[in-house]
Amino acid sequence: xxxxxxxxxxxxxxxxxxxxxxxxxxxxxxxxxxxxxxxxxxxxxxxxxxxxxxxxxxxxxxxxxxxxxxxxxxxxxxxxxxxxxxxxxxxxxxxxxxxxxxxxxxxxxxxxxxxxxxxxxxxxxxxxxxxxxxxxxxxxxxxxxxxxxxxxxxxxxxxxxxxxxxxxxxxxxxxxxxxxxxxxxxxxxxxxxxxxxxxxxxxxxxxxxxxxxxxxxxxxxxxxxxxxxxxxxxxxxxxxxxxxxxxxxxxxxxxxxxxxxxxxxxxxxxxxxxxxxxxxxxxxxxxxxxxxxxxxxxxxxxxxxxxxxxxxxxxxxxxxxxxxxxxxxxxxxxxxxxxxxxxxxxxxxxxxxxxxxxxxxxxxxxxxxxxxxxxxxxxxxxxxxxxxxxxxxxxxxxxxxxxxxxxxxxxxxxxxxxxxxxxxxxxxxxxxxxxxxxxxxxxxxxxxxxxxxxxxxxxxxxxxxxxxxxxxxxxxxx
Numbered sequence: 001x002x003x004x005x006x007x008x009x010x011x012x013x014x015x016x017x018x019x020x021x022x023x024x025x026x027x028x029x030x031x032x033x034x035x036x037x038x039x040x041x042x043x044x045x046x047x048x049x050x051x052x053x054x055x056x057x058x059x060x061x062x063x064x065x066x067x068x069x070x071x072x073x074x075x076x077x078x079x080x081x082x083x084x085x086x087x088x089x090x091x092x093x094x095x096x097x098x099x100x101x102x103x104x105x106x107x108x109x110x111x112x113x114x115x116x117x118x119x120x121x122x123x124x125x126x127x128x129x130x131x132x133x134x135x136x137x138x139x140x141x142x143x144x145x146x147x148x149x150x151x152x153x154x155x156x157x158x159x160x161x162x163x164x165x166x167x168x169x170x171x172x173x174x175x176x177x178x179x180x181x182x183x184x185x186x187x188x189x190x191x192x193x194x195x196x197x198x199x200x201x202x203x204x205x206x207x208x209x210x211x212x213x214x215x216x217x218x219x220x221x222x223x224x225x226x227x228x229x230x231x232x233x234x235x236x237x238x239x240x241x242x243x244x245x246x247x248x249x250x251x252x253x254x255x256x257x258x259x260x261x262x263x264x265x266x267x268x269x270x271x272x273x274x275x276x277x278x279x280x281x282x283x284x285x286x287x288x289x290x291x292x293x294x295x296x297x298x299x300x301x302x303x304x305x306x307x308x309x310x311x312x313x314x315x316x317x318x319x320x321x322x323x324x325x326x327x328x329x330x331x332x333x334x335x336x337x338x339x340x341x342x343x344x345x346x347x348x349x350x351x352x353x354x355x356x357x358x359x360x361x362x363x364x365x366x367x368x369x370x371x372x373x374x375x376x377x378x379x380x381x382x383x384x385x386x387x388x389x390x391x392x393x394x395x396x397x398x399x400x401x402x403x404x405x406x407x408x409x410x411x412x413x414x415x416x417x418x419x420x421x422x423x424x425x426x427x428x429x430x431x432x433x434x435x436x437x438x439x440x441x442x443x444x445x446x447x448x449x450x451x452x453x454x455x456x457x458x459x460x461x462x463x464x465x466x467x468x469x470x471x472x473x474x475x476x477x478x
Contacts, residue, residue, distance in 0.1 A: 001189055004029060004077025006070065006102050008039065010046055010163065010276070010342070011120055011156050012083030017051060018167040020058035022192040028066050029073035039066040047341040047368055050164050070102075074109040079189060081154075082106075082131070083120040092283035094124050103131045107138020115149040116182045120156055122221055122281060125288050128153055128176065128214030150182035153214045155221035160275065161339030168198040172208045176217025183211055222288075225281040226299055231266040232273050233305040239269035239446025240312070249446030250428055269446045271400065271426040272309040274336035274345040279303075310350040313398050313424045314358070316443050320422055321395055325359030328419070330394040332387070333401025334366040334378075341368040347426075348400045349377045356380050365390040367403055387414060396422040402429040415439035421452060 001024050005016035008030040016028040030036050035045050042059060044052040058064035067073060074080060084098040099121055106117060119131060132151045153176030158166045173194065175186045187194070187209065194209060196202045212220070239249035249269045257264035273279070282299055289296040314324075321327055336346035343349065348364070355362050362381040369383060384390045387406075391397065391414040399406060407430060415421035415438055422441045425432070432450045435442040442450040 001025070001185075002076055002078050003027070003081065003189070004073040004079070005081040005083055005120075006030075006073060006106075007082065007084035007098075007121070008035065008045065008066070009083065009085055010048070010160055011158065012081070013039075013044065013046060013055075014048060014051060014158060014163045014167060015081060015083060015120060015156070017055045017058060017064065018164060019189070020061075020064040021054055022198055024063070024189070026058075026064050027073050027076045028064070029068070029070055030066070031068060031070075033068050036066050036068045047339075048163050049161065049339055054164065070105045071109040074106055074115075075111050077115070078113075079116045079118060079185060080106060081118045081120045086121050086123060086280070088280040088283055092287040094122070094280065094284045096123060096127070099123055099127070099131065100134055103134035104138035104141070107135040107140075108142030110135075110139060110142075110149065114181070116152055116185050117149055118152045118154045118186070119218075120154055122155065122277070122284075123153075123218065124284065125218045125222065126215055127218060150177060150179035151214070152177040152179075152182050152186060153217035154186065155217060157221075157224065160342055161337055165200065168193060169196075169200055170207055172210055174210050174212065174217050174220050176212045176214045178213060222281050222285045225277055226285050226302070228266050229273055229278040229282050229306070230298065230302045232268075233302045233309070235267045235269050236272065236309045236312075236445075237305055240309075242446040246448065247446075248448060250444075252446075269428060270309075271313050271347045271351075271445065272306045274310075274347050275342060276344045279345045310347045311354055312445065313351060313400075313426050314354050316424050317355075317396055317398070317422075320441065320443065321420070324355065326361075327395040328361045328363065328393055329355055330390040330397045331362065331364040331381075332390070332397055332399045332406055333403055334364050334369045334383075335401050338401055338403045343369070343375055346400075351398065351400065352377050352381055363390050363394065366401065367405060388417065391415075391417040394418045395420045396424065398424045399426050399429060402427040406430070411435055411438035411440060415452075 003019050003024050003026045005012050005026060006029045008028050013028065016026045020026040038045055042056045044055055055064065082099060082102050084102055086094040086096055086099060089095050117131065117135060119127060128151050135149065155174055157170065173190055175183055177183050192198060194207045196204055196206065235253055238252060242249040242252060253267040256262050257267050282303055286296045286299050317324060317329065331348055331351065334346060334348045335342055336344065352362055363384055364381055365384045365387050387409050421439045423435060424443045426445060428444045428447060432442045432444060436450045437453050439452050441452050
């Protein structure tokens with residue numbers, strides 16, 4: 001099938017590349033000319049494991065191409081994906097101006113053939129009919145010929161850092177439409193994925209395909225993200241109680257996760273959720289509820305709990321270091337999650353803001369963020385190029401992002417470079433006992449504090465033992 005994907009952010013580019021990988025002819029459209037030139041040269045504008053290699057392979061196979069010309073894309077595709085950003089406004093509502101511009105543009109360039117217009121962007125509930133009206137407005141403005149089109153809601157459930165895996169191994173595919181013709185075309189589009197031809201475990205049952213009305217499909221996306229965000233806020237609140245009563249939240253999470261009704265996923269206590277989806281989608285759902293006269297108090301509490309949780313690491317630093325003014329704090333990780341270069345609504349940014357406000361000097365090291373990265377919050381801090389440079393002269397470290405390489409660092413060496421070897425593990429990601437043996441005071445989230453091993457006493461014992469063994473050996477020689 002011939003597919004056009006409009007918008008090449010995380011969702012759009014991954015969608016386009018993966019659809020090309022399963023055999024479709026795909027053209028991706030973006031109005032950023034420099035970005036299009038970059039992609040035409042075979043380079044990905046975003047970091048997603050495996051994406052650049054897959055993109056280049058499909059370009060070489062002539063199944064994937066890029067353009068800045070919307071008319072070319074609209075004329076090319078049987079199925080047109082709208083995958084532009086819908087960032088949050090200060091009110092919590094979604095900013096839909098990019099969706100509006102694309103919908104009108106599609107209408108202006110329709111060429112008479114039947115099209116399926118797919119909302120892949122996370123749009124406000126009820127947007128399906130709104131997009132249809134915008135397309136028709138564009139048709140009138142552009143004097144286009146329309147044989148017919150239908151609007152479909154096809155929400156994405158991709159996780160940054162594992163988006164390719166999620167595309168080929170989805171838990172479900174949701175298609176929202178009242179048009180049987182559009183539904184059948186979407187089922188044909190996804191058939192290789194549904195039958196698990198590209199899955200990691202191809203022997204599993206086919207991927208469930210849920211066909212709904214437009215509004216229910218839009219609601220599914222918001223409800224899923226809101227539930228997951230609530231689950232994280234719940235375990236973080238339980239962790240804060242564990243801190244006060246002396247329980248270990250990691251064991252508590254393990255215990256409740258064994259209940260099949262609860263499960264283990266999204267029960268890792270830490271310093272809160274961030275990124276491009278959870279904050280925006282939960283706020284948008286609260287805003288929609290308010291528009292329709294409902295006070296979504298549980299979701300509001302989910303947001304507030306997360307806001308407070310982001311600064312729990314600062315409280316723990318104050319308990320140990322007391323006054324933070326003049327202290328140097330090192331952040332291990334900046335991105336909102338590992339295996340991505342995304343800083344959108346990352347908890348690290350709140351930590352930077354609070355720590356600098358309290359007068360601390362902040363340093364940071366992240367595998368994908370360098371000192372040349374343009375971000376206003378990073379201008380306040382020193383971004384280092386290694387964990388060793390980060391630790392040098394620090395009074396404490398805070399693990400912010402659970403990058404795999406952070407489990408493999410030489411922490412004994414890092415401790416020797418610090419003023420005070422203290423670490424706050426903001427993700428309960430590291431081995432507490434190993435850190436203590438390496439010379440750190442270890443502080444987790446909702447876990448008992450573990451003090452460093454007394455290395456001086458241990459070394460003294462080793463020296464005394466060496467002297468005794470030497471004396472014994474001298475006697476034997478006599």
